[in-house]
Amino acid sequence: MYHLVEIFESLQGEGRNTGRPVVFVRFAGCNLACPWCDTDVRKKFSASLDDLVAEVKSHQAKSVILTGGEPSLVKGMAELISALKAAGYWIGVETNGTNEPAWFGQIDYVACSPKAEYAERVKLQKANEVRIVASSEDIVGFCQTMRARIAATDYYISPCERGGEIDFATAKSVLGKLDGWSLSVQLHKILGFR
Ligand code: SF4
Known part of the structure; x- marks a missing residue:
């Protein structure tokens, strides 16, 4: 059995696949406890x-x-991926980068969002994109460390949202101090879709 929070269809709201129609399968449970986490991960x-x-x-x-x-x-991912691939699906995964299971090799697109609060727990070495939330000006060093550690095609900075306010100013400042990073807005928050 798979333990889930929700399954819904929408457009991918961030990163290189922004605007792609996808079915999101949100699994329950997380191994981190980010202080600003706004995702309900309860089953x-x-x-x-x-x-x-x-x-x-x-x-x-x-x-x-x-x-x-x-x-x-999540246990049983290899079976799930086989079934989805057999049905012709493109499959992406969004991970915090603290594990690198073998089944990541079967995934079409790996998006990693490492967390500065848990820098020492990041194990992933390869992804398609890395996205980091510009939670403060101090994130620059962490971004540089993650870029050296995780080989990816694209590196993105996402603005931080606090109390419904999207902090573009910090994201812009952080981007100015980095080389080869781009802005990834959370389109679903700006346009108000889920
Ligand atoms: S890794 Fe993601 S889901 Fe887990 S606590 Fe942090 S923000 Fe929440």
């Missing part, structure tokens, strides 16, 4: 492999993003 329901795949297929999008929580902790 809302459980589903068998067949039921999970059937729920994904009930939506229109032919792409799936496995997210959380922290999907790298």
Whole structure:
């Protein structure tokens, strides 16, 4: 059984795949406790492999993003990926980078969002993109460390949201101190879609 928070269809709101229609599969549970976390990772329901795949297929999008929580902790991912691949899905994963399970090799797109509060726990060495939230001006050194540690095609800075306010000023300042990083806005927050 898979323990889940929600399964819903939307557009990817951030990173290189912004605007891509996807089915988000949000797994319950996380191994970190970021002080500013705004994601509810408590289990809302459980589903068998067949039921999970059937729920994904009930939506229109032919792409799936496995997210959380922290999907790298989930058992039975190899089976789920095989089933989704057999049905022709493009599969992305969003991870905090603290694990690098073998099944990441089967994923079409790995997006890593390492957290400065847990820098020493980042194990991932390769991703398609790295996204870091500009929570303060002090994040610059962490970004440079993550760039040296994780080989990726794209490196993004995301503005931090606090109490509904999106802090573009800090993101802009941080980007100015880095080389080869781009802005990734959270389009779903700006346009107000889920
Ligand atoms: S890694 Fe993500 S889901 Fe987990 S506590 Fe941090 S922000 Fe929340």
